[in-house]
Amino acid sequence: MKIKKMKIMKDKNKALRPEEQVTRTEYSMRNTSVALVSRVMAIVMGYVLRVVFTHTLSESYVGLNGLFIDIINVLSLSEMGIGTAITFALYRPIAEGDIEKQKSLMLLYRKFYRIVVGAVAVLGCALIPFMRLLIRDYGDVDGLVLIYLLYLANTVCSYLLIYKKTLLDAQQKMYIGVFYQTLSWVIQDVLKIIVLLVWQDFILFLVIGIAATLLCNIVISKAADRRNPYLRDRDAKPLPQEEKKEIFANIRAMMMHKAGAVIVNNTDNLVLSAFVGLLSVGSYSNYYLLLGSVRQILNQVYQGITASVGNLGVMEDERHVKRVFEAAAFIGQWMYGAAFICLYELLNPFVELSFGSQYLFSREVVFVLCLNFYLNGLRNAALTFRDSMGLFWHDRYKSILEAGLNLVLSLLLVRLTGVIGVFLGTLFSMLLTSCWIEPYVLYKYGFKCSCRGYFLRQGLYIALMTAVWLATDAVCGAAAAGVHSLWAELLVRLVLCVAVSNVLLLLIYGRTADFRYAVDKAAGFIRSKIQKS
Numbered sequence: 001m002k003i004k005k006m007k008i009m010k011d012k013n014k015a016l017r018p019e020e021q022v023t024r025t026e027y028s029m030r031n032t033s034v035a036l037v038s039r040v041m042a043i044v045m046g047y048v049l050r051v052v053f054t055h056t057l058s059e060s061y062v063g064l065n066g067l068f069i070d071i072i073n074v075l076s077l078s079e080m081g082i083g084t085a086i087t088f089a090l091y092r093p094i095a096e097g098d099i100e101k102q103k104s105l106m107l108l109y110r111k112f113y114r115i116v117v118g119a120v121a122v123l124g125c126a127l128i129p130f131m132r133l134l135i136r137d138y139g140d141v142d143g144l145v146l147i148y149l150l151y152l153a154n155t156v157c158s159y160l161l162i163y164k165k166t167l168l169d170a171q172q173k174m175y176i177g178v179f180y181q182t183l184s185w186v187i188q189d190v191l192k193i194i195v196l197l198v199w200q201d202f203i204l205f206l207v208i209g210i211a212a213t214l215l216c217n218i219v220i221s222k223a224a225d226r227r228n229p230y231l232r233d234r235d236a237k238p239l240p241q242e243e244k245k246e247i248f249a250n251i252r253a254m255m256m257h258k259a260g261a262v263i264v265n266n267t268d269n270l271v272l273s274a275f276v277g278l279l280s281v282g283s284y285s286n287y288y289l290l291l292g293s294v295r296q297i298l299n300q301v302y303q304g305i306t307a308s309v310g311n312l313g314v315m316e317d318e319r320h321v322k323r324v325f326e327a328a329a330f331i332g333q334w335m336y337g338a339a340f341i342c343l344y345e346l347l348n349p350f351v352e353l354s355f356g357s358q359y360l361f362s363r364e365v366v367f368v369l370c371l372n373f374y375l376n377g378l379r380n381a382a383l384t385f386r387d388s389m390g391l392f393w394h395d396r397y398k399s400i401l402e403a404g405l406n407l408v409l410s411l412l413l414v415r416l417t418g419v420i421g422v423f424l425g426t427l428f429s430m431l432l433t434s435c436w437i438e439p440y441v442l443y444k445y446g447f448k449c450s451c452r453g454y455f456l457r458q459g460l461y462i463a464l465m466t467a468v469w470l471a472t473d474a475v476c477g478a479a480a481a482g483v484h485s486l487w488a489e490l491l492v493r494l495v496l497c498v499a500v501s502n503v504l505l506l507l508i509y510g511r512t513a514d515f516r517y518a519v520d521k522a523a524g525f526i527r528s529k530i531q532k533s
Contacts, residue, residue, distance in 0.1 A: 038181075045186050082113070259403065263403035
């Protein structure tokens, strides 16, 4: 079934409603800036919590935490991508000010999420008899099933009432939900740190997380009600059957994407636990703390513009949207490339200082982890525009293919090469599928033109980033050779890799059209803020 892209005829003489008086750029900047600050705060607190967690509980608990998080993420497949499909369906009625259609969509969304809550709970409980098969060695951990049930309860609570946050996100007000979520994370991290330092009680640690999740969802739900009083109305009409069919088709497509993404992103710990041991899971979890934290910070840039891109795709022509995409892809390759360089230089000193040398991976493993990070980052622009433009249907089988390749390659390579084989499986499966299929679909069905230019630019970006990385690595290696303190080495590498990589990138790209476009957008936003103040 082919999903048709929805369009709105533009009326240049139509008066703007109050919501439209804030431009897409302003919404994007507001969402992104709040998200970045909030994410940094949450990550700092999360890092402190992780250090306390690692030093107050045994290595078995550290590994178990990473394993159960991955199991729960697999269970989140039950959500089936409903949020993305409903968000896309909301862009048009929000742009048109169609309150009745928004009410109907939110009624459908509420019904979906009630089903999701039940499905996650049932599937989660069904895994309990197989728990011992997933864990090769659980060491000194007591109450394994109770701990798992608490992780499951936290996931179930995360779906309660949160569906209203989707409306805020679609209205380009993502910053509201992000603010409350970050406040919740910081408060619960402080309480968890106190529990670990005073009582070393892992059960109470998990109970605090459940309470914080539920309370946060209630607060966000109330915030959505205040800004959209019609959500309290009980007279919402069911959607017409044709519109339901389109939404269901999008959900089916997103379910395939979600299934593939879950398998690719959350089976590494399962394979490590089953074939290498729980200690390797704990080691990977510590590396992932920094990798995931940096990814979350950078991803906020794209999450902050998602709703604006959705509005852009509805209101503007393909040529204009393509120009914005190319600028977003340029910014992304710079961000993720510079981050790749910094992570490669800093991961091992960071892990050794924070958690101990027993958790260290070899430099070869670190390189593969960082390369996966970089290539995933390059995909983000295409994924953001694909989802915002409702193009999920056209590459729905891609994620299933990638997931199958990832699982097979990881299982084969882990037997041959150990830990690094798990991450090589992820790398090869991504190169063979997502890295070329996603932009191909976006250009063919979204921009309706050839993607040849995109791949040529990406090849050039990667080649130039490789040169910048090699130069930065040489400078950092030479400077760190004479440093004997691990703290000093970490600081020297941090300063040099940030400064050298970005200076070189500025010299390379400073005069390009994409760089000037990005600078002009940021300058325009700053000028508008100054004029309003």
